[in-house]
Amino acid sequence: MLPFALSAIAALTLLGSAQAATFVGCVLAAELPLLTSSPQRAASNAVCQTNCRTAGFAYSYYVSGLLTGNNCYCSSASAYLAASAYVLPAGGILTSDTTCIAALQASATALDTTFTFQNCVGTLTGVTVNLVSGTILGGSIVDSPTACFQQCRNDLQAYVIPIVPSVTTVLPSYGCVCNPSGQGTSILCGVGQFYRFTHAASASGQARRRLQEAMTISEGARRKSFCPAGLTSCNVQGVPDAWECVDPSADLESCGGCTHGDYTQQGLNGTATGVDCTSLPGVRMGGSTCTNGKCEIFSCRRNWTLKDGRCVRL
Incomplete structure (x- = not known):
């Protein structure tokens, strides 16, 4: 990231x-x-x-x-x-x-x-x-x-x-x-x-007014310009007015979208659009991956078991 x-x-x-x-x-x-x-x-x-x-x-x-x-x-x-x-x-x-x-x-x-x-x-x-x-x-x-x-x-x-x-x-x-x-x-x-x-x-x-509109348009373009094609600009938690470029199809901490919200043309959006696969309940450290924008779990912590693709408590 x-x-x-x-x-x-x-x-x-x-x-x-x-x-x-x-x-x-x-x-x-x-x-x-x-x-x-x-x-x-x-x-x-x-x-x-x-x-x-x-x-x-x-x-x-x-x-x-x-x-x-x-x-x-x-x-x-x-x-x-x-x-x-x-x-x-x-x-x-x-x-x-x-x-x-x-x-x-x-x-x-x-x-x-x-x-x-x-x-x-x-x-x-x-x-x-x-x-x-x-x-x-x-x-x-x-x-x-x-x-x-x-x-x-x-x-x-x-x-x-x-x-x-x-x-x-x-x-x-x-x-x-x-x-x-x-x-x-x-x-x-x-x-x-x-x-x-x-x-x-x-x-x-x-x-x-047109100058203000131009500023808005340029700001939106500027926000998009830092992320290459295929990557998404996501808010950085705890850092105001900043983003990180992630691949939502494979990023473990922003799988499927932005965990802390998208950094959009309209400004900051705090609504989560993705999932942090490492923070799912019962998942062992290193026990998950992100594939095609979806979390895949293959190992759970002690006293948890893998069932239907999720870790459930015993």
Whole structure:
């Protein structure tokens, strides 16, 4: 038997599907074939989003105005485009913050988030960005918009700014600010501008609930992960928040199950599901075994006799 003490969860990320999709910027269409996945042709941006979401991707990219060829691409959360894809200004230039330049730009969409894009602003109170060095004072550096959404999940506002120390960089570099004390006026979106996203107070509460659910799921998985296939996690008597891995088909002290209860996904369960073959009445030390989850007795103590598979007193 192998006893294990549980360790605390150090960190958990938010799990589970979020509520909706939101625009996260107009990006260079020329970069998509090189840096994204699942090239395809879609009838509309909505169809592109659905296809990428169904395939398990975190982002979709749709290029309007292409008469032939692929116009829809997807990427995972860890493979979002570099900030250099935002070099062309967009938003407002075509009377809409979310209308991208046909054929030249793609509309990038985060497929699962409670946040919704609002507009772009040039400055934030208490935040200083150095585009040359690629640093931000008053915020943090993340690798994608969804990373910022996660960081700001318990706040009402998230601001994402594409930071490009060099327009030739291929590494994603974005600034992230949660709930600044103030903001400047609206401006054309693009590199060096803050993309403003908001969600309702109920959404931030929902984020906390989903985080708790994620912790519960991860805890359950963690409890199961220490026991290889065929073994069961059982409570260790007298040791709180600990288990041991046993083979209930052959373990002499936990035959058929856990003598002191299962260590389950829901937590400690003190109800015995197995038998300690060594503690059965009248059994001589070393006089029993566990076979196929059942105690088999072959020797009894003095003044006891074996009858019908049990030790009975004379």
